Amino acid sequence: TGWATNVFFVPADEDNGAVAPYGYWAAESAYGPQEFADNASTNSLGMVIGSGWTHDFAFLTMAPDDDGRRIQEVTGGQGIAFGGTVDDLLVTGYPAAAPFDGLDQRYCASDDWFVLQRGAFGIECAMTQGASGGGWLSDYDTVTGAGYLVATTSFRSPTELGAMPLGEDALALFTEAGGL
Helix, strand or coil: CCCCCEECCCCEEEEEEEEEECEEEEEEEEEEEHHHHHEEECCCCCCCCCHHHHHHCCEEEEEECCCCCHHHHHHHEEEECCCCCCCEEEEEEEECCCCCCCCCEEEEEEEEECCCHHEEEEEEEECCCCCCCCCCEEEEECCCEEEEEEEEEECCCCCEEECCCCCHHHHHHHHHCCCC
16 A cells, blocks of 8 residues: 555564664665555455566665664675576565564574466475565575575465566666665
8 A cells, every 4th residue: 555654674683673783774765666565465364466566576774773784784785686696585564463573583494495376486384374485595505694585575385485576677676676
């Protein structure tokens, strides 16, 4: 029904944002594809319908902190890949429906992912609602904590999560948002 307003991000938050080791960051701008806004919806059972789900991604630009620093200067960041080969996936999220509470980051990982409808990535994972928008990282290094963002969680079943790979349209929007 519209874009979110007054968006804040608390990297590595603890205790529901009460502990913010990297500070609080406000979004300056949001960039989302019109295709998603116009053509993505859910039916009465909560199942995704419409062609817009192939464009379920967005980019935010974050305002500098009070010292003028950009968020990546403080937190570091992940790489991003638009297309290409994906060998393994690590999926992150904050599932909020039982048995989870939405307060802790969870993950699922596999080198045995599969392709779902419309070319979406699929992975066996029991994360619940709240995991939406979580990052799908490829070539994740457990020592450095870095990988390449290749998708974001878009839909789920009781045993699987799905996400559309970031492609040419995502690259164009990322560039419009000031990336690359």
